[in-house]
Amino acid sequence: MSEKVLMKGNEAFAEAVIRGGVRFYFGYPITPQSEIPEFMSRELPKRGGKFLQAESELGAINMAYGCGAAGGNGFISSSSPGIALMQEGMSFLCGAEVPVTLLNVSRGGPGIGSIQPGQADYNQVTRGGGNGDYRIPVFAPASIQEAVDILYEAPGIADKYRNPVMVLADGLMGQMMEPVVLPEPRHAFTSEEIPAAKPWAISGSEKGERSVVKSLRLQPEVLEAHVEHLYEKYAEMEKELERVECENLEGAEVVFVAFGTMARLAREAMEMLEAQGIKAGMIRPISLWPYPYKAFDGIDFNTTKAVISVELSMGQMLQDINLGVKGRVPVRLIHRVGGMLPTSLEVVEKTKKIYKRHAARQHQLLSRLHPRRRTPHHHGDAG
Amino acid sequence: MGLLGKTIGVAPIGCSVVAHQFMNVDMCEAAHGRAPAVASGIRRVHPERVVFTYQGDGDLASIGMGEIVHAAARGEKFTTFFINNGIYGMTGGQMAPTTLIGQRSTTSVDGRTREQAGMPLKICELLATLDGPDYIERVSLDSPAHIRAAKKAVRKAFEYQLAGKGFTFVELLSTCPTNWGLTPPEAMKRMREEVAAYYPLGVYKDTGKEAE
Structure with a gap:
């Protein structure tokens, strides 16, 4: 086990997902989480990863969609109004079964609201604002250590279920400092390892059957069967991911x-x-x-x-x-x-x-x- | 070019939404207009692959304008094929950002006017103002000669990508006889005479040439 270090919430969150296997970050600046893209822009290139500042939250969630579809472990952080802009993307990610780890360092609303801490994203994150039948597991840690542990685990959960996973913090947690024990870094797949590790991913490799990642299913009976399949996954998540x-x-x-x-x-x-x-x-x-x-x-x-x-x-x-x-x-x-x-x-x-x-x-x-x-x-x- | 098995494509929303059924490479489908963002994400994971997006004019020039401009400005190492037929095909013939002045559509039944809907967007010209792209060309699919030229442009874009250059963009003027309300030969004639007059064919940017 590593030793205890004193860290600011936002930086500890970012460090935790990198240790959890994330190598790709996509985001757009928004208070109160801007330390996260700043940290990622410094740290990811040193650890074999890539940082990309998106032109908007729409860009960010869709870059993460491409990254996840291609087999990469992507991470997005944002705050309430930014998360609102990503709802379409979340519906697509769920429909196309693409994993990503999301962090919402939430603030006040409605609208642009305030930059102070808030929990009024509860319905947004638990019910979702995107179209269609889908669900996203949401974890709400109460300490920086708990957030670190969950964020470390989140990329694995996202991969296991091929679904987005969200962690909900608030401005208070992002800005406060607490001692944390950081877990040992986990192996992150290289682009060479992806075709074997994630045969469903669009890796552009010769692997027999080609891969198609999509949410479009024009035939009603095919879409119905797909949604039923998603809900079998969600039933499993309900059994395995409930924490209290x-x-x-x-x-x-x-x-x-x-x-x-x-x-x-x-x-x-x-x-x-x-x-x-x-x-x-x-x-x-x-x-x-x-x-x-x-x-x-x-x-x-x-x-x-x-x-x-x-x-x-x-x-x-x-x-x-x-x-x-x-x-x-x-x-x-x-x-x-x-x-x-x-x-x-x-x-x-x-x-x-x-x-x-x-x-x-x-x-x-x-x-x-x-x-x-x-x-x-x-x-x-x-x- | 031997790129099968090394290529990843991104399909749009629109009448080419099932493009992934017609191309025998790994593909994903993007939300409406977001293909350049999706391709940017794919590119980060697979720097060695060939990546392209295939987008129509509603997808790219209307709802996806932010994504295409920023991907081009970043000099993203992928190719965008922009199929411009000046109309929303999938939804049944509504006015597109590229619909010509005077052209009839289901949302401009007496023809598009400048007063009501503004002017059509010229995407090659617009993207050519950016320093990010390496190659921008507009071609047309109205005759065997032009189709051969279009094939050359597609090849050139991929060659640039293989050579490690940045953003490459090929606009292909295309017909939509059904929603234009014309027979296929009439549609070809209109594309040659009216559409290409507003959207001139040619190379708008070529850093390979400039370097020579």
Whole structure:
């Protein structure tokens, strides 16, 4: 294992994908991730790779499409509005089964929005803005180390499924510094090795059957069979790529759901609440698609009064949380948008309000349903 | 030229969307207009191969203008074959960026006017203003003699690519009798007389020649 080094998020992300086997970078400058193309332009030529600054995000995603179709391990980084411009390309990459690793260092929206951190790309990255039936695995790490580990693994996942893989970070993670352990560099295919390693790729080599990489299937029955095939792959991804971290669910009175940097803030709030006598747990989805719905069955529904999403969006994750909670407990939202960040104290205060309201409501409800039942943890003699 | 098995092609969106079925080399299909970006990506992975794009006028001169201009300016080491028939064929005969003034289409039923749709784009002339390309020529497919000349231009573009030169571009004036509403002989005549008058044939850039 390598030693621990202190690195800025964006540079650690770039180093991690190079170590994971990426040798080709395509991108267009956009805040808050511009350190990544800068790093790649310096580092890739030294490591046998190539850097190409695209004329636009449309150019970047399509260069990556060509690279992936030709058997190369490509990488693209961008931020929210740039990712929006790449949606057509993502649909093409999925339809033509072309691998690429994508990193979205997200910021505020809609439109050009702001350059401050945001999580309002949730629907964009989990639902996709491109046309047709397709899915892209999305991972949302909460620390630079976790981002490094996932980005190191991502090119392999993309190759395995012949599909794009996205990592979602935010401006905070891109700009902050943390100690990280960098994994050992993995072998990257040379252009000579590609025809044997990826016989499906368009490598322009004599290998018997020629390769065609395309998403066009004009005959309905052929396209239907192809989409069914894609969904068999997506079903496998759902089984294999789901990642989640659950903390403190047993006996929890409130359960936070948060990803990325908001999960760090929620963890701080958990500790502060514990000190004030409220037991809080957390479900931290690491994969946003596939979403860890089953993790919500681990909630202690005897004790939990509310599930609270802590997000930097107007509650885009609530839909998935509700699919996991299935109405078993109220779902509430604590959020800031526009690049504003809640403090952990703000989360604690808002949580206490939600907790009190729902604890009282639950008590009333129980009293109504079971007039004689004792509800010991509020009013011992009531009923 | 012995390039089969060493060549990678990129097909466009448009009436040549199934070009990959007609050419016996490794091929991929690009999103509408993005073939030059796709070819740039392929070129990074396989510096030793021959790479080309095959694009129509809607694909290249309208939606894909950004990609072609930047690929040409970068002097990308691939060849673009630009098939200019002045109309959107696949979608049924709409006005293209290369549709001539006065030409009828389903979106200019009384003929294209300057006031309503501006002027047709001359791509060879436009790209020839850039320092990136090494070879730009416009040919026509209206007669056996011109088709032989076109074949020569295609060969020259590939030879330049094999010699390690940068961006090479061949525009091929072509007919679309169906959407022009003409018989094939009438279409050939129109191409010779009207189309080639607006889009003059010839070499617009040749760094090999300049060096001699």
